[in-house]
Amino acid sequence: MSAFDVRDILKSAAAQADAATAEPSRAAPAAVPPAENLVPPRRGPVLSPVVLVGSVRLIEAFLVAAVGFGMHLWLLHGLVPFKPVYAVAILVLAGLNLAVAQATGTYGIRAFRAFFSVGLRIVLGWSLVILLSATILFFAKLGDHYSRLWLAGYYLAGLVVLLAERLILSLVISGQMRRGRFDRRTAIVGGGPPAETLIKALEAQSDSGIRIVGIFDDRGDTRSAGVVAGYPKLGTVSDLVAYARNTGLDLIVFTLPISAEARILQMLAKLWVLPIDIRLSAHATKLRLRPRSYSYLGSVPVLDVFDKPIADWDVVVKGLFDRVVGGLLLLLFAPVMLVVALAVKLTSRGPVLFRQKRYGFNNELIEVYKFRSMYADQGDAAASRLVTRGDPRVTPVGRFIRKTSLDELPQLLNVVKGDLSLVGPRPHAVQAKAANTLYDQVVDGYFARHRVKPGVTGWAQINGWRGETDTSEKIQRRVEHDLYYIENWSVFLDIQILAMTPFALFKTENAY
Structure with a gap:
């Protein structure tokens, strides 16, 4: 759980937008070597x-x-x-x-x-x-x-x-x-003496597990040096979002003073969509709180801003739950899947399975399986056009399996493979739209729903937000439910959602 309310951050950041745009444009940071040349790639996942x-x-x-x-x-x-x-x-x-x-x-x-x-x-x-x-x-x-x-x-x-x-x-x-398997790859936001002090404090601890990759600062080169304590400035906070997704970043530490509230909120409005920990350095601040108020990087005190939604033992528990229960459900529904596969194969030409690229955890592209519900020559892998009521592209069998969600059963294979969870935000196609506008352009912070692995079913689906998204309000409500799930995740919530999913399938008015 975050120490701040996400919506308050977005509102506060939006209130600062006019003032921010009124400022003169800042110079772009100096060109730096690619990230992979600065920090060797990690071999395998980070170990907790x-x-x-x-x-x-x-x-x-x-x-x-x-x-x-x-x-x-x-x-x-x-x-x-x-x-x-x-x-x-x-x-x-x-x-x-x-x-x-x-x-x-x-x-x-x-x-x-x-x-x-x-x-x-x-x-x-x-x-x-x-x-x-x-x-x-x-x-x-x-x-x-x-x-x-x-x-x-x-x-x-x-x-x-x-x-x-x-x-x-x-x-x-x-x-x-x-091999760096325990390293927490860390980006420092903000330059100058505070960043240098923090870096020296972290480097003084040989076993802290912190691996600093570089500095990110929105200020131009005239106000922010290109190198701080031996680490290069890699770009602005906007650059940090793409950097974090592409290079396996684990932690972001702000060195800005707490008094710079407006700047911090504007930066958090960009960074909170990432599935990583965000901390505010308390090392050089004059504010002194009780020791229990801080968390620590080694012995360096920091204030928690955002945590990974699912980390450490929660990852293990959710992964085991997905594999075990997903495997059992796959065996249970195997006869039904066989019948559906035969119906699809015998009633229209083309493959039984439909493979589609969708956004997964941390915006990674994954290939999701479904039973084919459209005519093979009219399939829309990019989902650039929504399926509507009476859509002529959908086969008669396809119309039935879409309405009953039987077309989603092959996604249990994705669960066993590890691409999907049983429960989580539903994975959306890359070009999915609401009212002819891409989802991420309709909803602020849309990609925050990718801070956890997507699921076969989710909180939004059991609350009636499934099917066609022909209005911006529908996708907005779906994302709100997804964020609620992420911020309140527990194994018991997953079990509750799974138990309620069969009942939610009876509500077919929005499924075409």
């Missing part, structure tokens, strides 16, 4: 430190528990039966080890890389866990319930396994960091 740390916790808890079960099987098999008291002890030891490891600071990217210093804390922590457990067993007079051989073997084997796991982890993480 939050997900990594959580995964390591789960792995270590599993390893500690597995060692406990394994040592009982190896040392006591046929001698001492495996009783519930052993299972309870193993789970308690695994939980205690997690708590001690967390308290000793062994979870974090920096800790994962430093094997020798952290390894000592691992030894001390696991020793403390076993010692504490043995002490509790002694004073509670429960020692007779457990084998001393098992406890000693558990300690030694657990130590070896934990150290081996951390050694492997340090080698893997170090290699991935050299």
